[in-house]
Amino acid sequence: GEDVEQSLFLSVREGDSSVINCTYTDSSSTYLYWYKQEPGAGLQLLTYIFSNMDMKQDQRLTVLLNKKDKHLSLRIADTQTGDSAIYFCAAGTALIFGKGTTLSVSS
Amino acid sequence: NAGVTQTPKFQVLKTGQSMTLQCAQDMNHNSMYWYRQDPGMGLRLIYYSASEGTTDKGEVPNGYNVSRLNKREFSLRLESAAPSQTSVYFCASQGQGETEAFFGQGTRLTVV
Numbered sequence: 001g002e003d004v005e006q007s008l009f010l011s012v013r014e015g016d017s018s019v020i021n022c023t024y025t026d027s028s029s030t031y032l033y034w035y036k037q038e039p040g041a042g043l044q045l046l047t048y049i050f051s052n053m054d055m056k057q058d059q060r061l062t063v064l065l066n067k068k069d070k071h072l073s074l075r076i077a078d079t080q081t082g083d084s085a086i087y088f089c090a091a092g093t094a095l096i097f098g099k100g101t102t103l104s105v106s107s
Numbered sequence: 108n109a110g111v112t113q114t115p116k117f118q119v120l121k122t123g124q125s126m127t128l129q130c131a132q133d134m135n136h137n138s139m140y141w142y143r144q145d146p147g148m149g150l151r152l153i154y155y156s157a158s159e160g161t162t163d164k165g166e167v168p169n170g171y172n173v174s175r176l177n178k179r180e181f182s183l184r185l186e187s188a189a190p191s192q193t194s195v196y197f198c199a200s201q202g203q204g205e206t207e208a209f210f211g212q213g214t215r216l217t218v219v
């Protein structure tokens with residue numbers, strides 16, 4: 001079946017860049033997504049990329065897509081303590097999520 | 108514009124009891140989803156509905172049933188609750204063409 005894999009934890013210092021990686025198996029997705037979940041809250045869409053694009057930049061966020069390798073990454077520039085959260089990659093026509101990467105930002 | 112509304116927000120059930128989790132969206136979306144979230148497991152898809160009148164199993168459908176009552180509403184039923192179904196349940200909806208999926212605030216269910 002469809003699968004989405006992510007590393008589980010990432011720890012960075014405030015001001016550094018964070019890179020969260022994701023691999024997926026379903027190549028039929030029109031869009032691939034990054035969602036953010038803060039403690040005790042629901043999920044909010046952070047950004048998404050159309051499957052025909054290689055890169056999308058949105059302020060501090062850069063999404064890179066390697067469709068051949070089915071690899072998606074999210075880069076957060078100048079990471080702040082407020083960026084501490086769980087980040088989910090999602091793909092597939094049935095919207096399958098990875099297990100989530102917990103980003104911890106220390107000052 | 109309420110978006111996606113889930114009820115209830117919290118529920119405690121005894122093993123063997125039944126209950127229905129309600130979800131409604133007011134964005135005229137075709138697709139609706141039910142997920143469960145457990146620590147370290149991320150979000151796992153239980154069932155989804157690509158359009159009114161259709162439902163499909165996701166990754167973890169056992170022990171659950173769903174009803175797509177109309178375009179707005181997608182309910183999740185636990186016929187005989189088990190402690191393994193203790194989780195946070197999220198409903199989501201998505202418009203045509205795989206645009207952003209919007210999530211409800213979740214239902215925290217505990218089965219004792």
